[in-house]
Amino acid sequence: xxxxxxxxxxxxxxxxxxxxxxxxxxxxxxxxxxxxxxxxxxxxxxxxxxxxxxxxxxxxxxxxxxxxxxxxxxxxxxxxxxxxxxxxxxxxxxxxxxxxxxxxxxxxxxxxxxxxxxxxxxxxxxxxxxxxxxxxxxxxxxxxxxxxxxxxxxxxxxxxxxxxxxxxxxxxxxxxxxxxxxxxxxxxxxxxxxxxxxxxxxxxxxxxxxxx
Numbered sequence: 269x270x271x272x273x274x275x276x277x278x279x280x281x282x283x284x285x286x287x288x289x290x291x292x293x294x295x296x297x298x299x300x301x302x303x304x305x306x307x308x309x310x311x312x313x314x315x316x317x318x319x320x321x322x323x324x325x326x327x328x329x330x331x332x333x334x335x336x337x338x339x340x341x342x343x344x345x346x347x348x349x350x351x352x353x354x355x356x357x358x359x360x361x362x363x364x365x366x367x368x369x370x371x372x373x374x375x376x377x378x379x380x381x382x383x384x385x386x387x388x389x390x391x392x393x394x395x396x397x398x399x400x401x402x403x404x405x406x407x408x409x410x411x412x413x414x415x416x417x418x419x420x421x422x423x424x425x426x427x428x429x430x431x432x433x434x435x436x437x438x439x440x441x442x443x444x445x446x447x448x449x450x451x452x453x454x455x456x457x458x459x460x461x462x463x464x465x466x467x468x469x470x471x472x473x474x475x476x477x478x479x480x
Contacts, residue, residue, distance in 0.1 A: 277437040283469045284449040291445035300375035300400045307392045313350040335364035359387030377401045398444030406431040407447040411454035420475030
C-alpha cells in the first residue's frame with residue numbers, strides 16, 4: 269500500500285511539474301525576513317492582498333531593527349487590511365526583537381527555533397525551510413490539505429497529519445515545490461466548490477473523480 273501511494277505521488281508530482289514548471293511562492297519577498305513577515309500576514313488573508321500590503325510595509329521598514337523599534341500603532345495601520353492586525357503587528361515586532369536577541373539577526377534554519385518565534389507555526393516554518401534553506405518541507409495550507417485529500421494522498425484535515433502523510437509518500441526533493449504547485453493548481457483548476465475535473469491533468473489519479 270505504501271509503495272502504491274508513493275508511485276501515485278510520483279505521477280502526480282510529474283504531472284504538476286509539466287503543468288506548472290515554475291513552482292514559485294505566491295508571496296512576494298526579497299529576503300528571509302520579508303518572507304517570514306509576509307507569511308505571518310497571510311494567515312486568514314489572501315496572498316494577493318498580502319502582496320499589496322507588503323509593498324508599503326517593506327518600503328517603510330528596511331531592516332530587522334526597523335521592525336524591532338517600530339511604533340506599534342503605525343505598524344497596525346499598515347497591516348490592518350490583512351485582518352487580525354493587532355495580533356499580526358505585535359507578532360511581527362516581537363519576532364524581529366527575538367531574531368535580534370536570540371538568533372543574531374538571522375532567520376533560524378531549523379523547525380525547533382523557528383517555532384520559538386512569536387506567531388510562527390509549522391506552516392510558516394516549513395515555508396522558510398523549503399524556500400529559504402531548500403530543505404524537504406511540506407506546507408500544509410488549505411490548498412495542500414484539500415487537494416491531497418481529494419487525490420487520496422491523505423485522509424485527514426489536520427495540518428500536521430497531512431504534513432506527515434505527504435512526507436511519507438512524496439520524494440524529499442519534490443516536497444516544497446509540490447506545495448507551491450498545489451496552490452497554483454488550486455487556484456486555476458481544482459477550485460474549492462467548483463473543481464474543473466473535466467480539464468484536470470490529475471483526474472486519472474484522483475479518488476474524488478474516480479469514485480464520483
